[in-house]
Amino acid sequence: MSDKESKNYDFQVGQIVGAHGIKGQVKIRPSSNNPRLFSELKTVLLQNQKNDSSTKMGIQNIDCDRKMFLVKLTECNSRNDAEALVGFQVYTQKKQLQNLNQDEWWIKDLVGLFVYAKTGEKLGTVLNVFGEQGEWLEISLDAKEGKTALIPFVKEIVPVVDTALGRVEINTDIQGLLD
Numbered sequence: 763m764s765d766k767e768s769k770n771y772d773f774q775v776g777q778i779v780g781a782h783g784i785k786g787q788v789k790i791r792p793s794s795n796n797p798r799l800f801s802e803l804k805t806v807l808l809q810n811q812k813n814d815s816s817t818k819m820g821i822q823n824i825d826c827d828r829k830m831f832l833v834k835l836t837e838c839n840s841r842n843d844a845e846a847l848v849g850f851q852v853y854t855q856k857k858q859l860q861n862l863n864q865d866e867w868w869i870k871d872l873v874g875l876f877v878y879a880k881t882g883e884k885l886g887t888v889l890n891v892f893g894e895q896g897e898w899l900e901i902s903l904d905a906k907e908g909k910t911a912l913i914p915f916v917k918e919i920v921p922v923v924d925t926a927l928g929r930v931e932i933n934t935d936i937q938g939l940l941d
Contacts, residue, residue, distance in 0.1 A: 770855050771806070771807035771818070771853040771854055771855055772853065772855075772856070773853060773854050773855065773856045773859065774793045774851060774852070774853055775790065775792060775793060775794075775800055775803070775806060775831075775852040775853060775854050776790040776791050776792040776793045776794075776831065776851075776852050777790065777791050777793075777849070777850070777851050777852065778790055778808070778844075778847045778848055778849065778850045778852060779791045779830070779848065780844075780845075780848060781841050781844035781845045781848070782827075782832050782844070783841065784840065784841045785834070785839070785840070785841075786834065786835065786838040786839045786840050786841065786843050786844050787832050787833060787834050787838075787844060788832075788833050788835065788838065788844045788847055788848075789827075789830045789831070789832060789833075790830065790831040790832075790833055790852055791829070791830060792829070792830070792831055795894055795895055795896065796866070797826050797831065798860055799859050799860045799862070800824065800831065800854075800859065800860075801824060801860060802858065802859075802860060803821050803824060803854055803858050803859075804820065804821060804858060805818055805819065805820050805821065805854070805855075805858070806818070806819055806821060806835075806852050806853060806854050807852070807853040807854070808847060808850040808851070808852060808853075809850060809851040809852075809853060810849075810850055811849065811850075811851060812849070817837075819835045819836055819837050819838070820835065820836035820837070821833060821834070821835060821836070822834040822835070822836055835847075865917070865923075867923060867925060869890075869891045869896065871925045872888050872891055872899070872923070872925070872930075873888055873889065873890060873891070874887060874888060874928075875887070875888045875923075875925065875928050875929055875930050876888075876928055876929045876930075877899075877901045877929070877930050877931075877932060878929055878930070878931050878932070879931070879932060879934045880921075880931055880932070880933060880934065880935075881934075884904060885901065885903060885904060885905070885932070885934075885940070886901045886902040886903045886904045886911075887901060887902050887904075888900070888901055888930065889901060889902050889910060891915070892912070893915075896915060897914065897915050897916070898912045898913065898914060898915055899912070899913045899915045899920065899930070900912055900913075901913060903940060911939070911940050911941075913932060913939065918933065919932055919933050919936065919939070920932050920933075921933060
């Protein structure tokens with residue numbers, strides 16, 4: 763696979779953590795808490811972190827089992843084949859993913875957004891999103907150099923998320939929110 767083609771596979775689906783059964787299914791721990799987004803995948807890129815090699819594979823079937831995906835890859839036909847892939851990172855193309863619902867965002871689209879108070883005052887930048895359901899925004903605080911704050915990522919506190927304008931607004935009326 764060319765470097766250009768592999769760069770199109772830039773959305774992490776998860777990591778292969780085991781084999782399932784004897785027919786070559788792999789268990790993937792997803793990188794998202796919303797497995798519906800991955801339900802229509804046709805191809806993935808498997809990245810071996812040990813030697814930085816990658817290979818593209820087709821998907822025959824995806825099932826969910828608890829918090830894991832059980833995936834039958836087209837070129838994986840035995841348990842031995844599946845076990846050889848344990849530890850590989852799995853990527854896909856963003857265009858293969860299901861559309862997000864309203865008020866859903868990709869974490870990588872939130873990181874780096876500027877954070878403003880409702881008054882228009884710039885407060886900082888989104889550094890990360892935490893929690894199993896993405897329920898916390900970590901922001902750097904411009905006024906407190908080197909300090910960060912964890913903000914509950916709920917509509918009452920973060921009423922505006924505008925990725926096109928590169929900004930979020932937070933309700934700073936809540937006492938202690940930025941302390």
